[in-house]
Amino acid sequence: MVLAMGKTLVEKILSDKSDKDAMAGDIVIAKVDVAFVQDGTGPLAVRQFDEAGFAKVANPDKTILFLDHAAPSPNKQLSNDHMLLRQFSKNTRVQLSEVGEGVCHQIVAENYAVPGDVVVGADSHTVTAGAFAAVATGMGSTDIAVAMALGKTWFRVPGTFKIVVNGSFKKGVYPKDLILHLIGMIGADGATYKALEFGGDTIDAMPISGRLTIANMAVEAGAKMGLFASDETTKAYLVSQRRGGSYRPIVPDPDAIYERTIEINAGTIEPTVSKPHTVDNIALTRELANIEVQQVFMGTCTNGRLSDLAVAASVLEGKTRSSDTRLLVAPASKKVLSDAIAAGYIQVLLDAGAAIMPPGCAACVGVHQGILGDGEVCLSTANRNFKGRMGNPNSYIYLASPATAAATAITGRITDPREVV
Amino acid sequence: MLKGRAHKFGSDISTDLIAPGRYFHLRSNLSELTKHVLEDADTEFASKVAIGDFVVAGNNFGLGSSREHAPIIIKMAGVAAVLAKSFSRIFFRNAINVGLPVLICDTDQIDQSDELEVGLATGTVKNLTNGRNIIFNRIPEAMLKILDEGGLVPYIKKHGDFKL
Numbered sequence: 188m189v190l191a192m193g194k195t196l197v198e199k200i201l202s203d204k205s206d207k208d209a210m211a212g213d214i215v216i217a218k219v220d221v222a223f224v225q226d227g228t229g230p231l232a233v234r235q236f237d238e239a240g241f242a243k244v245a246n247p248d249k250t251i252l253f254l255d256h257a258a259p260s261p262n263k264q265l266s267n268d269h270m271l272l273r274q275f276s277k278n279t280r281v282q283l284s285e286v287g288e289g290v291c292h293q294i295v296a297e298n299y300a301v302p303g304d305v306v307v308g309a310d311s312h313t314v315t316a317g318a319f320a321a322v323a324t325g326m327g328s329t330d331i332a333v334a335m336a337l338g339k340t341w342f343r344v345p346g347t348f349k350i351v352v353n354g355s356f357k358k359g360v361y362p363k364d365l366i367l368h369l370i371g372m373i374g375a376d377g378a379t380y381k382a383l384e385f386g387g388d389t390i391d392a393m394p395i396s397g398r399l400t401i402a403n404m405a406v407e408a409g410a411k412m413g414l415f416a417s418d419e420t421t422k423a424y425l426v427s428q429r430r431g432g433s434y435r436p437i438v439p440d441p442d443a444i445y446e447r448t449i450e451i452n453a454g455t456i457e458p459t460v461s462k463p464h465t466v467d468n469i470a471l472t473r474e475l476a477n478i479e480v481q482q483v484f485m486g487t488c489t490n491g492r493l494s495d496l497a498v499a500a501s502v503l504e505g506k507t508r509s510s511d512t513r514l515l516v517a518p519a520s521k522k523v524l525s526d527a528i529a530a531g532y533i534q535v536l537l538d539a540g541a542a543i544m545p546p547g548c549a550a551c552v553g554v555h556q557g558i559l560g561d562g563e564v565c566l567s568t569a570n571r572n573f574k575g576r577m578g579n580p581n582s583y584i585y586l587a588s589p590a591t592a593a594a595t596a597i598t599g600r601i602t603d604p605r606e607v608v
Numbered sequence: 609m610l611k612g613r614a615h616k617f618g619s620d621i622s623t624d625l626i627a628p629g630r631y632f633h634l635r636s637n638l639s640e641l642t643k644h645v646l647e648d649a650d651t652e653f654a655s656k657v658a659i660g661d662f663v664v665a666g667n668n669f670g671l672g673s674s675r676e677h678a679p680i681i682i683k684m685a686g687v688a689a690v691l692a693k694s695f696s697r698i699f700f701r702n703a704i705n706v707g708l709p710v711l712i713c714d715t716d717q718i719d720q721s722d723e724l725e726v727g728l729a730t731g732t733v734k735n736l737t738n739g740r741n742i743i744f745n746r747i748p749e750a751m752l753k754i755l756d757e758g759g760l761v762p763y764i765k766k767h768g769d770f771k772l
Binding site for chain 2: 326376
């Protein structure tokens, strides 16, 4: 009798979806559960879909076109791209997420991804859905066009780095600080071609929102996926979205083989900032107190969720932004915006001087709504600070948690949140 | 055998440097977008590059977004192959899908403007300027099948399915 070897999360899920005993290094053809594009990658996907001669989409109910990166459209070219996607949705009956519904990854989290899924999207931050014990990864337009039509794609099963996090965060420290800390440790290409699998008591105690933040940034270490086991927290989240029936527990085998194990004591992490122009260029927030900031941007698929706005509102309550610093807030989805209004957070942010923008990617991608001027500095809760990312190569982007962003908006310079609360 | 001149870049050349977000509105007009290829890494590149030339870089080439427009406009600019010490995985897969050869090799052996001869079948880069021979990592078998057809769309048109 041959004993099956222990499997990591990605090996388990890809074995299930490919009907093979998939281990790291194997090439598999796997069933795709959720496939999507956004308005920056979708028009090319539609053209490649047509060029390949496809007429039908395999699974229209779980194939989604998101209008989020340039929504509402800032110019006629992008308006025409939006028209192309709307027409494709009509022709093929795939789902259309209109202007103002929110960022693709947040809506995939709210409405689509479930444990055990294979989720592929023409957007690098598709890794976000790994928070649900899903194999979720970004690909290009052509790969997604083919996945939409055939309902499957190919993968080389990645080896896995196990990231074990134990202990409690200090006051003012959040999951964003943890993932920035990890990327600083292993580098922007430290996990290229690998899956990151997160575990440990800090992770077990972490709400879904924090897991989404961490999974979202796995790609900033080069990783193909960032996975979390599914547990009672996952179940409670799915129940809250009226999708409790889709829950199933998926955990790695105790004898799974990891290429590398990295242990982190959460209690040693301090508020952390990523400096221009690469995400692994990490510093402690308090070391950057002399950096003046003209724009604070709060939102995105990394940190635009209700809990993020709650943290920001708690820091900003009764305070106002610096007169030299504008504060842009874009909730990650319509549901987040609606819940934040009901909870009173939006009023607190408005009173503090924030400009509230429609749910979507907003200033993150440099297309519209918050492009920086020459020499300006932005502190953002997003995931990327590459040169030119926010529309101007002569500007500077720092990445941090919503708490640090809120504190920075008050003082007008990069500020450890513990200084203002 | 491919023959051309090297255009040397450093490490961490992101897709934002290759296809800047401020030209987002040109993504459905690829020939126009090609005029801005690699603009934020080298403002002169688009005007200097000749058909058959090579982009040569350090580590983690193509990191960042999944925009397939990045390898497409490098290819449309006439570049015959990208050589780097390492690639970001989405860029690597996208390049193969659009028929742009991506070769992992020791690019320290190549300087700006060196004349190179690349043998995709032999797995070697000959630096005609300094006389050195460089071996590149073979492209994985499954991906070579896609590249050999000229990319994923021609591959699927021919085979109708994945036969990797």
